[in-house]
Structure formats: C-alpha cells, structure tokens
Amino acid sequence: MSKNISIADIASALHLSKTTVSFILNGRAEEKRISDKVVKRVLAYVEEVGYRPNSLAKSLRTGKSNTIGLMVEDISGPFFASIARLIEDRAYENGYKIIYCSTDNNTAKTHDLIGMFRDRHVDGYIIAPPPGIENDIAELLKNDLPVILFDRYLPLIDTDHVIVDNQFGTYNATRHLIEQGYKNIAYITFASTQTQMTDRMLGYHKAIDEHKLKPNVKEIVFNRNDAEVIEPLTHFLQENKHLDAVLFGTDHIGTCGLKVINKLGLRVPNDLAVASFDDYSVFELYTCPVTAVAQPITAIADSIITLLLARLNAKTKAPVQKITLSTELIVRSSSKAK
CATH class of the missing domain: 1.10.260 (434 Repressor (Amino-terminal Domain))
Structure with missing residues (x-):
C-alpha cells in the first residue's frame, strides 16, 4: 500500500x-x-x-497543529539546549510537539524562520529575539498568535517575556570580586544593544562606580567561531597585564577566555581571578573551578511554557505578563581572596 x-x-x-x-x-x-x-x-x-x-491538512481543518515553534540563538549552546529540553518535556505532556531552530542572532534568518513556522501553522512561538525583528513579532501578535520572548525582550513590543535580573547578576559578581580584594577588574563581553547584554554591562559599571574603581571593558563582535573570539581576547589580556580579575559576560566568552588564560600560562586565581555569567559544567570541571552567575534554568523553562499554554488554552485575552527571575552567584576557587 x-x-x-x-x-x-x-x-x-x-x-x-x-x-x-x-x-x-x-x-x-x-x-x-x-x-x-x-x-x-x-x-x-x-x-x-x-x-x-496529513498534519498540515488537519491543521487547516481544525485550526490547530499542536506544534510550538522554538527559536533560540544557538540550540547547541548549553543554556539554550537545557531550556529547550525542559520546554519540550512540558509541551509533550500537554499534547504539543516542539520544532526547534537556531537564529544565529541574525535578523534576516529569523524573519525567514518565522515565515517557515507560519507556513507550518504552529500554534505558538517561543523566541529569544535578535535585534530588528519587531515588525515580525508585531504581525504575529496582530494575528492573535501567542508569542513568549525569553532571555531578552524587545522594548517596543508589548508581549509576554521571561528574563532574569541580568543587571544584579553582574553587579553581584563584580562586587564579589571587589570584596575578595581585586581592584583591576575587566569585563569582557559581546558587543550588543540587546536588553540582556546592556543590563549586564550596567551591573558591572554600577559595582565599579560604587567602589570608585576604574572600568576595564572589552567588547567583542559576536561570532560562533571560537577562533574569532579568542584572537581579540588574547590581544586584550596581553595588552592589559595590570588586570587582576576578569568577569566574562557569557558562557561562550568564558570558555574561550579559559583557553586564552591557559595558552598565556596565567594561573587562576594567583595571576588572574575569573568569574563568568552563566554557569556551565565545564566551569565546575576546570582545573580551578570557576565562579559563575547561574541562571535558574528550570524556573525559566517552566515560566515560559506555563505562560504559552495559558495563552493557547485561554478563552479570553489576559494581561501581558513580564517575569523577571533571580540569578545565583556560585562561588568557586577561581575568585579566591587575594
């Protein structure tokens, strides 16, 4: 047959x-x-x-495909992969399947992917949005398609979002390094105007300003290729030998930073104390376990899928919900007191 x-x-x-x-x-x-x-x-x-x-034909008849589109920066990254797995489990328990994709933080690619999801008649969208995608999100909302933003949000778009207190996260980590006796603390991050990254920058500067220290900031152009991150990072550390501590703005920069520190023969924390935003298994397994700002992965995923399921099952329109969750500073040997 x-x-x-x-x-x-x-x-x-x-x-x-x-x-x-x-x-x-x-x-x-x-x-x-x-x-x-x-x-x-x-x-x-x-x-x-x-x-x-035929699932597409069925969705046209019933108005539901029982699928959810999940769009993240990089599905292979530990943070997004962990979130996606938890969301998938909850969605499946409630009769929904997940379609994943990586946007690479690229606006044009995200626009195309949203079009693909619309062609597949997905019932709802979970998006870690790149910049410049406001019109696409507004069009989804205009057509009564539920959209949950997470990790970062779009200030001009009024829709549900789930984020963490990024500003306090870096503030707390920087303050911790200062309390350990470090005074020349660098913040190394990706150059970005997205909300999560600007908030992390604000947190670093707030702690530095409160203690009347001099800021040392290095912004690197976003790139998934480690080599493109390692090269400018190496130059920065070579040219700033006065630094006694460094806070990395993401786990990606953090893992690249550890490679550079090893290559330069620097001892952690004797020559350079280290902390990073985002906890990652590699940080705990490093020769000198790395202090990290941990995001509440389970709570983030649970909040996202709970919000979306509520939207999908709602008979009337509910007020927009904007959820901010707390981070936790996990102190390890890499930031030991001087």
Whole structure:
C-alpha cells in the first residue's frame, strides 16, 4: 500500500463517502450517528494500511497543529539546549510537539524562520529575539498568535517575556570580586544593544562606580567561531597585564577566555581571578573551578511554557505578563581572596 494513502483512497476501498471516513478519523462518529460497525471497519482498515493523516491538512481543518515553534540563538549552546529540553518535556505532556531552530542572532534568518513556522501553522512561538525583528513579532501578535520572548525582550513590543535580573547578576559578581580584594577588574563581553547584554554591562559599571574603581571593558563582535573570539581576547589580556580579575559576560566568552588564560600560562586565581555569567559544567570541571552567575534554568523553562499554554488554552485575552527571575552567584576557587 502506498505511504501516501489518502482519505479518498480509504473511502474508495471501503465503498464509503469521504465525509463519513473524515468524521470517523476526526472523532465525530458518535456526533454524526455513524454506526459502531462502520467505525470499527474504518479503524481496522486504517490500522491495516498504516494510514497517517496529513498534519498540515488537519491543521487547516481544525485550526490547530499542536506544534510550538522554538527559536533560540544557538540550540547547541548549553543554556539554550537545557531550556529547550525542559520546554519540550512540558509541551509533550500537554499534547504539543516542539520544532526547534537556531537564529544565529541574525535578523534576516529569523524573519525567514518565522515565515517557515507560519507556513507550518504552529500554534505558538517561543523566541529569544535578535535585534530588528519587531515588525515580525508585531504581525504575529496582530494575528492573535501567542508569542513568549525569553532571555531578552524587545522594548517596543508589548508581549509576554521571561528574563532574569541580568543587571544584579553582574553587579553581584563584580562586587564579589571587589570584596575578595581585586581592584583591576575587566569585563569582557559581546558587543550588543540587546536588553540582556546592556543590563549586564550596567551591573558591572554600577559595582565599579560604587567602589570608585576604574572600568576595564572589552567588547567583542559576536561570532560562533571560537577562533574569532579568542584572537581579540588574547590581544586584550596581553595588552592589559595590570588586570587582576576578569568577569566574562557569557558562557561562550568564558570558555574561550579559559583557553586564552591557559595558552598565556596565567594561573587562576594567583595571576588572574575569573568569574563568568552563566554557569556551565565545564566551569565546575576546570582545573580551578570557576565562579559563575547561574541562571535558574528550570524556573525559566517552566515560566515560559506555563505562560504559552495559558495563552493557547485561554478563552479570553489576559494581561501581558513580564517575569523577571533571580540569578545565583556560585562561588568557586577561581575568585579566591587575594
């Protein structure tokens, strides 16, 4: 039997109308008073030939595809991968499947991916948005498609979002380094105007200013290629030998930074104390375990999927929810007191 068997094929084989077969396959046999004998006959035949309904055609009939589009910066990154896994589990428990994709923080690519999701009639969107995607999000909302933003938000778009207190996270980490006796503390981060990154920068500067220290900031152009991050990072550390501590703005920069520190033969924390935003298993396994600002992964994922499921199941429009969760500073040997 052909794998592309249709409702029309089933109807023809069983000498029934397409409408009758369709009602049975869509669970409306009792409503349409179709006899149990006919229902059993159709279901037995469907089982025999291995019929699978066309999901797109079904979504057009029912208005639901029971799928959710999840768009993150990089699905292979530990932070986004952990969030995605937890969301997938909760979604599946509630009858939804997840379609993943990575945007690479690229506006044009994200625009194309949203178009692809719309073609697939996904029921809702979970997005870690790149800059410049405001019009696309506004169009989704205009069409009553629920959108949950996370990790960062778009100030001009009024929709649900789930973030952490990024500013306090870096403030707390910087203050910790200062309290350990470090005075020449660098902040190395990706150059970005996105909310999560600007808030982290503000937190660093707030702690530095409060203690009347001199800021040392290095912003690196975002790149997934480690080599493109390691090169400017190496130059910065070579040219700033007066530094006694460094706070990395993301786990990606943090892991690249540890490679550079090893290559330069610097001892942690004797030559250079280290802390990073985002906790990552590598940090705990490093020769000198790394102090990190840990995001509440489980709480983030739970908040995101709870918000989206509420939107998908709501009969009336509820107020927009903007959730900010706390981070935790996990102190390890890399920031030991001088």
